[in-house]
Amino acid sequence: MDRTTELAVIDEIADLLARGSTAMAPDVAHVPFTDLVGSERLRAERAVLFREYPLVIAPGSAVPEVGDFITEDMAGLPLLVVRGRDEQVRVFLNICRHRGNRLCGEKSGNRRVFSCQYHAWTYTREGACRSVVDGDGFAGLDREDYGLIEYPAQERHGLIWMLPQRGGALDVAGYLGEDLDAELSGYLQHTRHAFRSTHFEQPFNWKFGVNTFQELFHLAFLHKDSLGKSFISNLSSFRSYAPHQRITVVRSTFPDMLTLPEAERSLFPHCTIVYALFPNVILTWQLDHVELWRFTPSPSSDDTCDVGLWLLTHQVPQTDKAQQHWERNWDIVSRTVFDEDFATMSNIQRNIRTGLLDEIVYGRNEIGLQDYHAQITGALRRYETPLVG
Numbered sequence: 018m019d020r021t022t023e024l025a026v027i028d029e030i031a032d033l034l035a036r037g038s039t040a041m042a043p044d045v046a047h048v049p050f051t052d053l054v055g056s057e058r059l060r061a062e063r064a065v066l067f068r069e070y071p072l073v074i075a076p077g078s079a080v081p082e083v084g085d086f087i088t089e090d091m092a093g094l095p096l097l098v099v100r101g102r103d104e105q106v107r108v109f110l111n112i113c114r115h116r117g118n119r120l121c122g123e124k125s126g127n128r129r130v131f132s133c134q135y136h137a138w139t140y141t142r143e144g145a146c147r148s149v150v151d152g153d154g155f156a157g158l159d160r161e162d163y164g165l166i167e168y169p170a171q172e173r174h175g176l177i178w179m180l181p182q183r184g185g186a187l188d189v190a191g192y193l194g195e196d197l198d199a200e201l202s203g204y205l206q207h208t209r210h211a212f213r214s215t216h217f218e219q220p221f222n223w224k225f226g227v228n229t230f231q232e233l234f235h236l237a238f239l240h241k242d243s244l245g246k247s248f249i250s251n252l253s254s255f256r257s258y259a260p261h262q263r264i265t266v267v268r269s270t271f272p273d274m275l276t277l278p279e280a281e282r283s284l285f286p287h288c289t290i291v292y293a294l295f296p297n298v299i300l301t302w303q304l305d306h307v308e309l310w311r312f313t314p315s316p317s318s319d320d321t322c323d324v325g326l327w328l329l330t331h332q333v334p335q336t337d338k339a340q341q342h343w344e345r346n347w348d349i350v351s352r353t354v355f356d357e358d359f360a361t362m363s364n365i366q367r368n369i370r371t372g373l374l375d376e377i378v379y380g381r382n383e384i385g386l387q388d389y390h391a392q393i394t395g396a397l398r399r400y401e402t403p404l405v406g
Contacts, residue, residue, distance in 0.1 A: 018290075019199070019200075023283065026254055033254065039233075040253060042383070043381070045380055046383075046390065047376050047377075047378055053222060054319075061397050062393070066296040066297070066393070067091065067092035067313065068182070070180075070295065071179070071187060071189060072178065072180075073178055073294060073297075075098065076309055077106065078209055078210055078329060079098075079214065080099065080100045084100065084129060085125075086099040086128060086131075087125045088121055094110070095110065095111040095112060095119060096179070101142045106170055106177050109144050110166040112165075114164070114165065115138045115149070116135060118134065122134070128142070146161075166183060168181055168182070169185050175209070175307075175329070176208070197292075204302060208307055208309075209330075209331055212328045212330050212334070212347070213328050213347055214325070214328070216325050217323075220321050221320070221321070221366035222366055223297060223314045223322035224393070226312035226324060227293060227297060227299060228386055229354065230291050232253075232385055234251050235250075237250030237251070238250075239357050240357060247269055253265055260396070261293060263292055264293070266288060270286070289303055297313055298311050303346070305330075306328060306329060308328055310326055326350070330343060
């Protein structure tokens, strides 16, 4: 974030603080429960949002060295992410071209070649079919035509992006837009090391995971005994970079910072900045580290989602003190988001899924939720007839 933008955000928050207000939408929004959960809606989301849009798979620091790989499942797409000899990250369908077996069953590691357990077809880090065991049995088969299926991929701002369309064109900078693309570039130095990561399933719709981070109204209530004391509840600035968002969360030290001369004022460490990268990623700048959250619908259930979390830092911990510092940060995430936010989202999922509520309400002060719902609805609208009919 450049200095001009930083000062503008500080002034915006100072004005909201003086007025005892927060960023507001024009009106209260009424959202039908069928827009949030249910098989028809989720079928459309899987087909559009997770097949037509650029997606963040993981941080680049998840595969820092040549030959490093991870395997991920993105809404039913089994993926193999590998850093090649040219240090470029590539994204492949994690399926052998022979009989369709899952090529790599490990979650992560480092390999020179990938060999299928079924019949030992092997592939290079760049996805080329290196060998088939029975040459006579496959006489006439051109191995050059049977490399791994590759998706467009790009590493930008410390994140690995892919477009789930074979032969498609991926332009991450264009997708983010000039302003947001420039803003995110400032966080690259803080994503160089993946301190810790976890993947798990949660019993709620994937959108509820994103929603966890899109309003601060709940801080004084749900987190009153944990994070709530460190922030000013129901006070945040908001900017839409349609379809993406930036939400600036205000810490309790912000008013004291305003007493300083303008040249000494800063957002950090007096704010936390949350970016919602459409459709399913939250990037949170937490003073001295970055949290990357990814939410995708589970391929096997309409009522669960797959959650990925990475805690990213600027370097490998150099001392025991640094190690303990990041351990404490990881523990805070576990005790707040996992135990408080996600438990609440699970309750909401169960209650809305009964169909006993016709709608839910987003307040004017929940502008992030309103904007996000509008972006998803707009993205799905042009596909509504063929997908739901």
